[in-house]
Amino acid sequence: MRQRQLFAPTLREMPAEAEAVSHRWMVKGGFIRQLASGVYSFLPLGRKVLRSVETIIREEMERAGAQEMLLSALQPAELLQQSGRYDMYGQDLFRLNDRNGREFVLGPTHEEVITSLIQQEITSYRKLPVTLYQIQTKFRDERRPRFGLLRGREFIMKDAYSFDTDWDGLARHYDAMYEAYHRIFTRCGIAFRAVEADAGAIGGEGGTHEFMAFSESGEDIIVSCESCGYAANLEKAESMLPAATDESNSNVGTMASCVKFHTPGWKTIEQLVQSVGCGAEHIVKTLIYMADGQPTAVLVRGDHEANETKIKNLLGAETVELADAATVQALTGSPAGFAGPVGLAAPLLVDQHVGAMKEAITGANELDYHLKHVVPGRDFTAHLTGDLRNVQEGDDCPHCGNKLSTIRGIEIGHVFKLDSRYSGKLGATFVDAAGKEQTFVMGCYGIGVTRLMAAIIEQNQDEHGMIWPKSIAPYQVHIIVMSMQDDTQRETALKLYEELRSAGIEVLLDDRDERPGVKLKDADLIGLPLRVVVGKAIAEGRVELKARTGTVEQVPAEQVIGQIREKLLS
């Protein structure tokens, strides 16, 4: 491609609105543009990268025995009502009515559509198993679209669905996809890790793994143990409950009863710690949540963070969100910051670390007052106790007891053992070998294709721009003519360009009438793997060859193709 003709509007300034580094570089490099919040246009360079990623995914899906199909974006709302996702997704679903008033949603994924299709078409175990996949556009009306392609409202996914007669078959297909995902992400040049995860809105009881790309700008936290290899995302990660201290909880009842004390304006844990002079681990936070519409109090230690996924799972609730100020006031009789478990008229969900406390400071359900000497089990009774907190750096591994560490990551893939989560709700059955009706055993497997593209950049960039892995670079080689006015330079570059193209190598030729500095800066920004600079040294028959992050080599012009070939193969 001649860069003179390429529609790749690079920017001189760093785009101010872009939050994530991948977003900044892709906008600055002319790969993407924003049309609306969370909605992007892919310009030619961006489209080319996407196509390369798609090709890798297709090859590995076919290799794993999955067959490509294509489902529609429009989905009848009834289907999602049947599965329960219509309500569960809430405002995250884009909904619309057609001219006849029939309600549709724009598919966030396709479990219901594919289940209903298979239900109609497959009646016997003889036609099983089958795994189908598509690369298709998905829609989610995110509350806070951000970070460019990392969290968009319209995005491309590869989603696959497996249908089996039994759990063993599902396990085999799950493993095949798990392996395929490893190959895909490895081929895309990304550093990642598969971690245990929570099934979330997709659901399913059978287990699930997320594939996490390591990245500082990731919205997820990966918890892992160097020692035994345990890895999970923060939503799911567990830790070992520390052994009770020697001042154990056995002396409940021998303590003085709890005492109210004045805490004027001390609403936060930090203020209490400073003013009272105790550690945050001696304080209990009482958080008021609405769980499926019911006020519920969640108790975690002052130095811990509540984990909404764990709360949801312990309750078996569909939605859990922090209550608003009015609800807190009505329930506790005081503004937020002074809630406490003693005498509170709401179910108490108690984190196990709180349950293990000897005594605690809690809110008094009264403005500007807290209680001390509050003893769990004596002064309040847990409705449910369990693991309700986020694991923290340095916690003990639940499997081997060694220290856990945390790192940020981007979820680029997710595999689910759905079992009968959808087939059951939609009544999708087949007849087994014994003539008995059985529910399809399903798995589903997703890759965020556009997000993956962004994650690759998050990991592969420096202060000058993007550094594309060879496997998905929009072009492999960037030829730069330092002066288009110089006949020798221009002609050498053109000849090289044609020769590389004939050799089947994708080349971008910078034949623009720009200053050398602009061209080299743009080349760093766009980040193709290899660069050939045709400049003054051509008088001595030499050109410069340089990998995006390597050092410059002076190479005789007639040897450059051979060297490029070698470097691209290595």
Next chain:
Amino acid sequence: MRQRQLFAPTLREMPAEAEAVSHRWMVKGGFIRQLASGVYSFLPLGRKVLRSVETIIREEMERAGAQEMLLSALQPAELLQQSGRYDMYGQDLFRLNDRNGREFVLGPTHEEVITSLIQQEITSYRKLPVTLYQIQTKFRDERRPRFGLLRGREFIMKDAYSFDTDWDGLARHYDAMYEAYHRIFTRCGIAFRAVEADAGAIGGEGGTHEFMAFSESGEDIIVSCESCGYAANLEKAESMLPAATDESNSNVGTMASCVKFHTPGWKTIEQLVQSVGCGAEHIVKTLIYMADGQPTAVLVRGDHEANETKIKNLLGAETVELADAATVQALTGSPAGFAGPVGLAAPLLVDQHVGAMKEAITGANELDYHLKHVVPGRDFTAHLTGDLRNVQEGDDCPHCGNKLSTIRGIEIGHVFKLDSRYSGKLGATFVDAAGKEQTFVMGCYGIGVTRLMAAIIEQNQDEHGMIWPKSIAPYQVHIIVMSMQDDTQRETALKLYEELRSAGIEVLLDDRDERPGVKLKDADLIGLPLRVVVGKAIAEGRVELKARTGTVEQVPAEQVIGQIREKLLS
């Protein structure tokens, strides 16, 4: 691919709901399934065909110098409001609000989005010209989705947009696309013709051609002249106005004045012709339309059909539709069937054939009465006169005067010289070489990808099923094992299957435990170009080789790959 594993649920019975032959075969053959009215799922065989068509389109677009991009389905409603298409498309647009109440539409095409993108990114003539294309999903909430993929509500289009500094550049890009379309459709094995067309809702003043696939199930009519090569679609086609008869219109005023006569219940042209005993060509139909909300009378001869596109264009109106019964009654004082131009309080649009009539029978604007001896120009005055009728088989060619013929067709492509239709409305300008601000000169170019797939089947099928052209067949060769229980048959077939695959040929191996009759029937239905039947003749070392529509040849097994190669290359 092993057919045992392929998800291609063929049906025994012809699907009752399918109206078009392509729809019937694709459903019966397991290529597609309907999810909702006008919304389809592409199963693996259908997806493979689509991908082949997409590949051909991509290759020819790149060859024509177009660069691939990808725009979003979600489009801010404001953009279409600026261009005027928001109102013009009316109920055909799918509209939705996001969680913050911002209105979006699902893109019916992308003129506004691309114009707004180019407006932001290209400020100078130096960056022009540029042609961008995408293969992307489009949405139109059709009043009457039908004929399967021929008229869907969610469908795939290739849409391209060119931006030039001037009209000459546009003409060059238009020609390049015109040529590319010829190559694409030829490679897809379809019989087609480019015809002059009306620009419709896309708009543009500069001329436009439709690419029409010949087909009985087409919703469009192609008018063409064998003699001079003139071809246009019915909306646009013109014919030569016949020379005035010797009883010319010069004797206006020497006739008796018009006379009311009783026509009890004679509402239709047929009833008048029968009862009055005159030819339909002596009658004038007075049709009441609403043109941009204003009642307007359109006069065409009784043996002619009014052409709404021509009416719209003559008026410069955005919408034209037949008035409802109440409006007709209010305007004419009588029910439909008795409207006439004499004394009518509405603008009269008069077809030129009516203007050339010596005298006519018209409605009397009174129930059960008509007028005779009505003389155009004396008894009523045209507000506007022009070509307002559909051309008919046997009319005279407007260019050479020879007879025109008509044939049905399916619109598979459309190229438009938009000029400044969108860039003007959106204020999209660049600075030219002289430093002057200029409006981008645009063209747009569409191919209905999913519709093209259906059109190919409309032309390539027989009473047994589909007949895929080699270039886009889901697989090139179908190997059928007559009995999977026969070791020699099974092993020969498997060996052949592996050898063909190694040779890079796409093969489907029917290894199902079905009866031979079922397999051969399915093979005809699916319609792959070449079929190899491995049956009893393998005992003598022979297999059967057959093109989908050819005769069976007995071929020594060891020669079959060579022969297949030859046939695929031919």
